Amino acid sequence: MEQAAQRPVVEVEHLNVSYGEFQAVKNLTLRVEQGELYALLGTNGAGKTSALEVVEGHRPASSGTVRVFGESPADRRAVRPRMGIMLQESGFSADLTVAESVRLIGRLSGRTDSVDRVLDVVDLTRKAGTRVGQLSGGEKRRLDFATAVYGRPELIFLDEPTTGLDIQSRDALWAAVGELRGSGSTVILTTHYLEEAQQHADRIGLMHQGTLRTQGTVAELTRTLPAAIQFSLSPGAPTPPLGAAQPEGPYRIETFELQADLKRLLDWADLYDVDLHGLSAAPTRLDDVFRAIETDVAPTPTR
C-alpha cells in the first residue's frame, strides 16, 4: 500500500508513437509526481498531443510503456474515474443542454459530484438550461473544463485550457486549478501561452520534433541560457566592457551573472561619465529557452 502511494501518478518510459513512416514521438521518458503541475510545451507538430493522447488512453503506443496510477491508461474503468480530461476541442452534442452534458460526461466518467457546484465553478450556472450548440467558444471551453473537474479527479489533463477565454475566465480557471491542487490533484498542462506555464507549472517539459529536449523548473530551464543587458552609447563614447557586442542597434551583453555584470557596467559608466541610453537588463525567459529549442541550441534535460 505504502509502495503504491509513493509511485508517480504518470510514468512514461521510452514512448514512441508513429503514424506510418512518420515518428511523432521519439523515446519519450518522463514522470509526473502526485500534486505536481507539469506543463508539456512544444512547437507545432512537436509531438506533445500525440504523447498526451497515449497518456490519456486515447491512442496506443507504438512502443514503450505508459502507466497512470500504476495502471495502463487503456484500462478506462480503472483510470478514468480518477482522471479528468479537458480536450483541445469540445466535442459535445449540440442538442444537449449544458447541465445535461456535464451530468452525462461526469457520470460516464465514473465520478460523482453536484452539477450545480461544477457549473458554479466555471460560472455557467445561468447557462445550465442552454443547448451546447448555442454557446460561445469561450463558454464551450468552460463547459469542457467543468466536465474535466467534475468529481474533483486526482489527475487532470488540461489541453490548451485558456484558448478563447477572456481574462476574467482565465483567472477563474486558474483559481479553480489552484483549489484542486490544494486538495492534492495532479495537473498535466499543454498550452501555447508560455507565461501561463511559467506562472503555474512546477516543472516544464519542452518537446521539439518528437523528442523531449529539456525539462525542469522554470529556474532550472532559464539558467541554462544567458540573460541580456542592452544599452546604447552617444557617439565618441569609449568602448564598453564585458565584451559588449553591437552587431546592429544597441549594445548587448549576454551574461550568466546578471547582477554582478550589471554592477560592473554601471561602475564603468560612472568612471567614464558615460550615459547608458535605453538601459535594460532582462533575465532569461521561458520564451528564450523555447526559441533556443526551435533553433536546436537547446540545453540538455536537467532531470
Place this chain on the structure above:
Amino acid sequence: MLISNLIMPLLASAFFIYRRDAFAEIGSLGYIAAVLVFTVGAFSLYTTAVTTLAARRQDLFLKRLRSTAATDPAILAGLTLPVALTAVVQAVAILGVFAAVSGHPANVTLLAVSILATFVMMFALALATAGLTGSPEQAQVTTLPISLLTIAVASWVGITGTESLTLLKRVLPGGSATELIVHTWNGGVPLTESLPLLAPTLAWVVVAIVLALRLFRWEPRR
C-alpha cells in the same frame, strides 16, 4: 436522417404492400417480405447508423465519450441502439401490416431469427462503412453501394429463386438471408434445408466485423 430513417422505408413498404398482388405474381409473398426487410435494413438501420456514427465522429463526440470510463462497445451500443430499435419496430410494424392483409408467415420464429441475422449483418456492415465515411454528407454516397446491392440481391433472389446460380446467389450479401425469409414466409421447406442458410449471413457478419475493426476510426483524420 428523417427521410432515410423513416419516410423512405415507409413509403417503399406502403408501395410494395399496396401492389402486393402484382409483386406476388412475379415472385411470391415471401419475396415481398424479403424486400420489406431489406428496405428497412438498408435505410432505417444501415444508412442511419453510418450517418449517425460519421456525424458523431465529425463533431468529436465519439472522442469525448472515449475520454470517459465507457468502453468502446458500450459507446457504440449507446449511440446505435436507438437506431437498431427503431429499425426493429419498423420491421415488425410493416410485416405486421403485410401479414394482416396477405396472410401470416409459415414459420414466425425462424422468420424472426432470419430478420435478426439480416439486421446484425447490416449493422456490422454499417460499422465498416462508417470507417470510410468522413461526414454525414459523405454517408449519402458511401452507403449507396451496399444499400442498393442488398436490395438488388433481395429482389434478384426473391424473384428468380436459387435453382440457378445457387452458390453465387447465396454468397452475395443478403442472398441467403433473402432465401431464408422467402422460405419462412411461404413455408413448405424443411427446417434442415432452411437453417444452413443462416451460415452465409453470419459469415458476412464476421467479414464486416473484421473490416470494421480495420477501418473504423474514432476521430476525424488529422
